[in-house]
Amino acid sequence: MLYYLLYLLLHLLDLLDYLFHPLQLLFDLQSFLHHLPILLLHLTVLPFVLYFVYYFLHLKLSLLRLLLSLLNLLLLHSSLGLIYLHLEVIHLNFYLKSIHLFYYRLTFVLLSHLGYLHHLLVLKGVLSILFGLFYLNNYNLSIVLILLEHYLYYSLN
Structure with a gap:
């Protein structure tokens, strides 16, 4: 959590720096897009x-x-x-x-x-079925139904 707060603080300081150096923003924008993922x-x-x-x-x-x-x-x-x-x-x-x-x-x-989204959808479907086999109670069955619904949605789209 502290890591994320420091990370945000550094970016706020960078924003203040851009107010005084607008050209730096153009160079850093390219770097930001590179690190966006x-x-x-x-x-x-x-x-x-x-x-x-x-x-x-x-x-x-x-x-x-x-x-x-x-x-x-x-x-x-x-x-x-x-x-x-x-x-x-x-x-x-x-x-x-x-x-x-x-x-x-x-x-x-x-x-x-x-x-690995395509292979992951297959894995997700298999894990959903395993959840249903190992935990046959209402709480986990509702989770299985949600996961299977997501699996079908992603596999059809």
Whole structure:
């Protein structure tokens, strides 16, 4: 995150420099167009990084709550502790699947920027079917349907 803030700050300083040296803008515009694909890659990957940090923090909190529920169950021998433990396992399972899906999305973005879009669509379709085979619950089935819809859309266009 700090890298992106410094990157933006440097570009703001460059913009101030262009106010005093307009000809420099023409030379740097050619350089900017040359590096545009890399800039677009950074802009598309940044939301996925933020998404991962968000889910990683939730995963750590979920693990902590799971540990506390387990201690509650062991120390108090209460049925309430057992219910909490079961809920935290479900909660943790959801976040683990979300992070798994994050890696899949990030791989798709990176490979599509490298120009492997045609092969990637086939891979995307195969992974969608595998998601459906391994995770047969409502949450993942909805993801599979969305991914298959995208696969059909990209393969037909």
